[in-house]
Every structure is written in C-alpha cells, then in structure tokens.
Amino acid sequence: MSYENIKEELLNWSLKFKEKQGHAPHMCFLTFGCQMSFHDAELIAGLLWELGFVKIDQPEQADIIVMNTCSVRESAENRVLGQLGRLKHLKENNPDMIIAFGGCMAQRPEIVEKIEKSYRQVDLLFGTHKIDDFLRLLHNVLFSQSRSKDLEETNALPKEGLPRLRVQKHSAMVSITYGCNNFCTYCIVPYVRGRERSRRPEDIISEIEFLVADGVKEVTLLGQNVNSYGKGLEPQVDFADLLVEVAEITDLKRIRFMTSHPRDVSDKLISAFAQYDNICKHFHLPLQAGSNSILKAMNRGYSKEKYLQLAQKIKEDVPQVSFTTDIIVGFPSETEEEFQETLDLVEKIGFDSAYTFIYSKRGGTPAAQMEGQVPYQIKQQRIQRLMDLQAEISLQKNLKLEGETLQVLVEGPSKNDANMYTGRSDGYKLVHFPSQEDKTGEIISVKIEKASPWHLTGRLV
Numbered sequence: 388m389s390y391e392n393i394k395e396e397l398l399n400w401s402l403k404f405k406e407k408q409g410h411a412p413h414m415c416f417l418t419f420g421c422q423m424s425f426h427d428a429e430l431i432a433g434l435l436w437e438l439g440f441v442k443i444d445q446p447e448q449a450d451i452i453v454m455n456t457c458s459v460r461e462s463a464e465n466r467v468l469g470q471l472g473r474l475k476h477l478k479e480n481n482p483d484m485i486i487a488f489g490g491c492m493a494q495r496p497e498i499v500e501k502i503e504k505s506y507r508q509v510d511l512l513f514g515t516h517k518i519d520d521f522l523r524l525l526h527n528v529l530f531s532q533s534r535s536k537d538l539e540e541t542n543a544l545p546k547e548g549l550p551r552l553r554v555q556k557h558s559a560m561v562s563i564t565y566g567c568n569n570f571c572t573y574c575i576v577p578y579v580r581g582r583e584r585s586r587r588p589e590d591i592i593s594e595i596e597f598l599v600a601d602g603v604k605e606v607t608l609l610g611q612n613v614n615s616y617g618k619g620l621e622p623q624v625d626f627a628d629l630l631v632e633v634a635e636i637t638d639l640k641r642i643r644f645m646t647s648h649p650r651d652v653s654d655k656l657i658s659a660f661a662q663y664d665n666i667c668k669h670f671h672l673p674l675q676a677g678s679n680s681i682l683k684a685m686n687r688g689y690s691k692e693k694y695l696q697l698a699q700k701i702k703e704d705v706p707q708v709s710f711t712t713d714i715i716v717g718f719p720s721e722t723e724e725e726f727q728e729t730l731d732l733v734e735k736i737g738f739d740s741a742y743t744f745i746y747s748k749r750g751g752t753p754a755a756q757m758e759g760q761v762p763y764q765i766k767q768q769r770i771q772r773l774m775d776l777q778a779e780i781s782l783q784k785n786l787k788l789e790g791e792t793l794q795v796l797v798e799g800p801s802k803n804d805a806n807m808y809t810g811r812s813d814g815y816k817l818v819h820f821p822s823q824e825d826k827t828g829e830i831i832s833v834k835i836e837k838a839s840p841w842h843l844t845g846r847l848v
C-alpha cells in the first residue's frame with residue numbers, strides 16, 4: 388500500500404475516532420536519553436499531529452503512548468522497563484490503547500526478545516532507523532490488529548521534510564548527522580544508531596530557514612560527532628563549511644552544536660567558530676579521561692597532550708569561550724595514578740563545567756569484557772573528588788561574571804520559583820532572574836549579581 392493511502396486510512400480512522408469518542412485521539416510521549424531521542428519524538432509527534440492526534444502529558448488518558456528509549460547505561464534501561472511495566476495496568480483499563488516502543492533499546496536484540504516475551508502490552512516496535520516509517524507500523528497495528536515491528540538497520544537518512552511538533556517554540560534541535568563510526572569501547576551508540584551518515588547541506592539550510600521563519604531564535608546542530616559532518620557527501624563539504632552557511636542565514640540569532648569529538652576538531656572549524664557573532668561561544672568537547680593509557684583503552688583516538696593543545700588553541704582564538712566537557716571516572720583498570728592525571732588535566736584546563744559520569748558496564752561493548760573493573764566504592768570516591776574540584780573551578784569562573792551583563796535566551800519560568808525566570812547565556816550558563824512579565828523566547832540583558840558553581844542569578848537590565 389502506498390504511503391499516501393496509509394496516511395489517508397489513518398486520517399479516516401482518526402476522524403471516526405473523534406466522532407465516536409467526542410475528542411481527537413490523544414498521544415503521550417515518554418522520552419528518555421539524549422537530544423537525538425527528543426528529536427525523534429518531535430518527528431513522530433509531527434506525523435501523528437498531521438493526522439489530528441492531540442498531544443497530552445498524562446499517560447492514563449492517552450490513546451497512544453510512544454516511548455523513545457535510551458541504552459547508554461543499564462540503569463537507564465531498567466528505568467524504562469520499570470515504566471513499561473507500570474503501563475501494563477493502563478492497557479488493562481483501556482485495551483484499545485496503543486503502546487509503541489522505540490529508540491536505542493529497540494535496537495538491542497536481547498531487549499527486543501524480553502519485550503516480545505514478557506511485555507505483551509507493547510503493540511509496536513520501531514527502530515532508530517525507522518522513525519519515518521512509524522505510520523506504516525501504526526497502520527499495521529490498527530488495521531491488522533496484530534503486533535507490528537521494524538528494526539531493520541538501513542543506515543539510510545530519514546525522509547526530508549517530515550512534519551515536526553517541537554517542544555520549544557523559540558529553539559530547535561536540527562540533526563545534521565546520524566549514527567557514529569568512532570566505537571569508543573564503553574559506548575553502545577554505534578551498535579544502536581548505526582553508521583555515520585550526513586544530511587545534505589541544502590536540506591539542513593532549508594530546514595533552518597523554515598524554523599527561523601517560524602519564530603526560532605536558536606538552533607542546535609545535532610549529531611553524535613558533528614565534527615565529522617560531510618564524510619561521504621559529494622560535492623565535498625565539512626562541518627566548518629556547514630557552520631558558516633548556517634551562520635549566514637538571515638535573522639538566525641544563535642547557533643549551537645553538539646557533540647564534538649577532539650579527533651575531528653580542525654583549525655578551520657575553530658576560525659569559523661570565532662568569526663560569527665551568532666555562533667554561541669560555548670564549546671563542548673568531551674575529554675572522558677586525562678591519562679593516555681585510559682584514552683587508548685577507550686579507543687578515543689587522541690592523547691591528553693593533543694586535547695590540551697586543542698583546548699589552549701580554542702581559548703586563545705576565542706578568549707570569551709565557555710569551555711565544557713564530559714568525563715568518565717572508574718573506566719576498567721583505571722589506577723589511582725591515572726585518575727590523578729584526570730584531576731591534573733581538569734585543573735590545568737579549567738573547564739567552565741563538566742558532565743561527570745561513573746563508568747558503568749554496558750553489555751555489548753568491548754569495555755564490558757575488560758579486566759580490572761573498578762569497585763563501585765572507589766568509583767564513587769573518585770567522582771566525588773572530581774565533582775568537588777570542578778565545583779570550585781566553576782565557581783571561580785562564574786564569580787568573574789558578577790557585575791557583567793549577559794545576553795540570555797529565556798526558556799521559561801523557573802521550575803522552583805514562579806517569580807523567577809530561567810534562560811541560557813551565549814556561553815550556555817544557566818541564568819535565573821526575577822520578572823513580572825513572561826519573557827519566554829526573548830533574548831534579554833541580565834546583569835549578574837550572584838554566582839554559584841552551577842548557575843548565575845541577576846536582574847533584568
């Protein structure tokens with residue numbers, strides 16, 4: 388059946404549903420993990436919205452629940468399975484409810500086997516390569532009353548121009564690459580998101596032009612490793628070229644990109660990063676570890692000296708840069724001396740902030756089989772020492788911003804205080820400020836009055 392016929396039959400189904408139930412079918416999204424997962428959820432929401440589905444937050448009242456899952460750590464998977472278990476009761480109360488399970492966990496055969504055997508409440512299984520095929524799978528479930536799945540690894544790019552129901556009106560994530568070829572030994576991503584493939588620059592530019600026309604002020608260029616963008620594309624293009632083209636889009640106020648890989652950061656990229664005011668001066672560059680022996684065991688492809696050199700060049704060329712990173716502690720065989728090297732490098736570089744993680748065994752990755760797994764207690768002690776060090780460094784960095792006026796894109800009311808609003812500075816600093824008016828979506832000036840390690844507080848100028 389053609390895709391158009393599938394859409395037409397689903398639209399008729401949705402209209403009949405509305406007539407019978409007195410309301411449009413409700414869709415609810417349970418999304419776990421990284422930006423890519425949330426991006427996929429927005430695409431599926433767009434496909435269903437076009438068919439008249441209405442988005443709600445309460446799973447109890449949903450007619451379809453779509454789960455986009457994360458496999459980065461075992462604990463993340465257990466959380467998802469726990470949530471899926473709880474959905475069983477909702478399905479018992481509403482047998483017509485459809486539960487769709489997808490994302491990285493659906494690319495793991497042992498998880499799929501568990502779902503098919505023990506989680507009968509799941510009606511639809513969709514893979515990370517099959518987001519644009521979601522409607523065909525839904526059609527199978529609705530019209531053939533049977534479970535439906537498609538987990539094929541096509542390494543194809545999703546169809547261009549799919550409708551998207553964005554969560555944020557004023558900012559948007561724009562995928563530029565899918566998959567990863569780096570095979571860091573602790574990471575499951577290459578096994579669940581496939582080989583690296585880049586979208587054509589003209590497709591990315593036209594999507595961003597559409598977003599800017601739709602009121603978006605800030606875009607984040609998204610990929611597991613954005614710096615290797617363009618590999619395999621003809622005519623030749625690299626990430627620096629794309630960044631310049633995006634920066635020249637009229638009325639685009641802010642550009643961010645994540646995630647970078649030190650192995651692929653070029654001087655050309657650093658100069659493009661420095662050249663345009665609308666490229667936010669925040670550079671997130673995962674270090675992961677500070678010792679060469681651990682970096683080698685992680686298959687990261689660079690040395691601590693190379694990383695230090697890169698960090699110094701970026702800071703020299705862009706003195707106002709906010710430089711952040713990711714670090715894993717307790718990687719198999721990590722000794723106290725090797726961990727000390729990480730602390731020394733963190734002190735030497737002086738990151739504005741760092742996302743720190745305790746290494747956790749991930750089935751299906753080479754590191755899970757490695758000798759010398761570090762005891763959990765040691766890992767806990769190490770991450771506390773690293774977080775204490777980084778908190779002190781972040782505080783010193785933020786103290787220098789007291790009295791400064793920063794440009795902040797307001798994300799909305801603070802979750803903890805209704806009179807306070809929250810937003811991000813150009814350097815991706817979290818800024819809180821009081822306001823009587825709702826300034827959500829605006830780029831405003833905030834004079835910083837108080838610094839803390841993880842956020843800044845100020846007042847509207």
Ligand code: SF4
Nearest residue numbers: 567569570571574576
């Ligand atoms: S670069 Fe490494 S850590 Fe990042 S997604 Fe690829 S394999 Fe995973």
